[in-house]
Amino acid sequence: MPTIAAPDTSALVDSFGRHVRYLRISLTDRCDFRCVYCMSQDMQFVPRAQVLTLEEILTIATAFHDLGVTKIRITGGEPLVRRNAMWLIERLGALDALQELVLTTNGSQLQRLAQPLRRAGVRRINISLDSLQPERFRRITRVGDLEQVMQGIDAAQAAGFDRLKINSVILRNRNHDEVCDLVQFAVDRDMDITFIEEMPLGTIDDHDRAEAYYSSDRVRSDIERRFPLQASDETSGGPARYFRIPHSRTRVGLISPHSHNFCDACNRVRLTTEGRLLLCLGQEHSVDLRHVIRSHPGDESYLRQAIVDAMRIKPHGHDFALTEQPVILRHMNATGG
Numbered sequence: 001m002p003t004i005a006a007p008d009t010s011a012l013v014d015s016f017g018r019h020v021r022y023l024r025i026s027l028t029d030r031c032d033f034r035c036v037y038c039m040s041q042d043m044q045f046v047p048r049a050q051v052l053t054l055e056e057i058l059t060i061a062t063a064f065h066d067l068g069v070t071k072i073r074i075t076g077g078e079p080l081v082r083r084n085a086m087w088l089i090e091r092l093g094a095l096d097a098l099q100e101l102v103l104t105t106n107g108s109q110l111q112r113l114a115q116p117l118r119r120a121g122v123r124r125i126n127i128s129l130d131s132l133q134p135e136r137f138r139r140i141t142r143v144g145d146l147e148q149v150m151q152g153i154d155a156a157q158a159a160g161f162d163r164l165k166i167n168s169v170i171l172r173n174r175n176h177d178e179v180c181d182l183v184q185f186a187v188d189r190d191m192d193i194t195f196i197e198e199m200p201l202g203t204i205d206d207h208d209r210a211e212a213y214y215s216s217d218r219v220r221s222d223i224e225r226r227f228p229l230q231a232s233d234e235t236s237g238g239p240a241r242y243f244r245i246p247h248s249r250t251r252v253g254l255i256s257p258h259s260h261n262f263c264d265a266c267n268r269v270r271l272t273t274e275g276r277l278l279l280c281l282g283q284e285h286s287v288d289l290r291h292v293i294r295s296h297p298g299d300e301s302y303l304r305q306a307i308v309d310a311m312r313i314k315p316h317g318h319d320f321a322l323t324e325q326p327v328i329l330r331h332m333n334a335t336g337g
Contacts, residue, residue, distance in 0.1 A: 011067040012307070014279075014314040022071045022268035023064045025057060027079040027088070029273050033106050034142035035128070037169050037198050041142070050274045052290055054088045060271060060289055061092055063303050071100040074122075077273070080109035086116055093121025100124070104167070106144070110152030114159040123162045126194075127153060130168050131175045132185060140174065157189065165192040165253075170219055171212040179222045187227075187250045194240050194253030195219045199281070216256040223252060239266075269314070277307070279314040287313075 012020040029046050031039070052060075061072060072092055079085055093101050103117065104126040110117075117125070129149060131137040137146040156164055168175075168182050179195065186193035197216055220243075223229060229243040229252060240253030270278040275290025287310040289303065296302040 012064075012069070012311055014311045016314075016316055018265070018267055018314075019068070020267055020269055020311065020314070021069055022073070023061065023069045024073045024075055024268060024270045025061060026075050026077065026271065026273045027054075027057070027085055028077040028082040030081060031076055031078040031106065032081055032108050033078065033144045035106075035130070035144075035169075036140055036142065037171065046274050050290075052271075052273060052275045054082075054084060056275070056290070056293055057271070058088055058091055059293060059300065060275075060303065062095065063300055063307060065095045065098055067304060067307060070098060071102070072098060073102045073104060075104045078106050078108065079103065080105055080113055086113065086120065089117065089122065090120040102126070104128070105152075106141075107149035107152035107156075108144070111148070111155045114152070114155040118159040118161055124165065125156055125161055126165045126167050127156070128168075129153075129166045129182070129185075130170075131178055132181055133178070136175060136178075140171075153189070157191075163192060164189075165194060167194050167196060169196045169198055170214045171198060172214040174212060176214045176218075176222075179219055180226045183223055183227060183245070183250070183252060186252075187245060187248050190249050192251040192253065194255055196255040216254040220254060227252075266314075269310075277310055279310060283315045285313045285315050 014020065028051070029043075034041065034043070064072075074085075074089060074092075076082075089101070089103075092098070095101075100123055101121050102124045103122050105128070107127045107129065110125075110127070127149070130140045131146070134146045137144055137149075153164070166182065166186055168179075170176050170179060182195075183193060185191075195216065198213065220229065227245050230246060232242045232244050232251065234242045234251065240255050243252045243254075244250075245252060266280075270281070271289070272278060275288060275293075277287045277289050279285040279287075287306055289306060292303050292306045293300075
């Protein structure tokens, strides 16, 4: 392997003084589930000709690494349904100064890939799990098999990752009554769990988001009826506020884009599957990095300059509103979960 130059840790600073050290990469907008809060029933996916190749993703990720990014998260859609995804993950895991390579998945492919992922250098995995009831799980995912995900969780635990975390999107009258059961599931398995308010991205046809909204404050109140929570100043580099459950290793996180905006300390950007560099989850400020690298093949100086220049248009944050039509028309699967 060639020697990799030390990262430039001062290059990626936005106009608000925030240092961007965290890149989320969407390998694909495709998924083997159809979760009701993530996409519509009949999705139109990005044409394959517009999707970044794995080699192009590696080029962009390496440029970010050289500019000071120390954490990369692989997302989707479902990233592990992309053909040859492990080829890319293995090469990302070999970046010398990368402190964390992590993954978000629906768990459907973990029984097959947990061990290879660990060998490739993935340290932590977030697994989406919104219900412990098979019929309800299928209703939320439209096509998902809960037993398949449970087997994936078992395989991930056996593989020996540093930590595993459950991500649960809580919807009123769909799964809000399972909050404590999900916490108990995490405690029993020595895992972390984060509860997420639904993000108003894209138009969905399953439910009214305002009617289904269940705030992080209500989730916390539900949990405290069964479990004592101790506030913690720990962070995983993302937007969650964490609490500890005494006498366990489990951390409970709350991600609250509506009730407790998390933008002030934002240190992340997103690369979509078609090569858009999204500067904010809830805004459309972006740069077309696919155009940059395809216009200047073999010359990465243009790519690095485009990334540095993009920091100037990173907005302060989003302004989600439950009672209005979504301003952001791209769905969560296209954003990178």
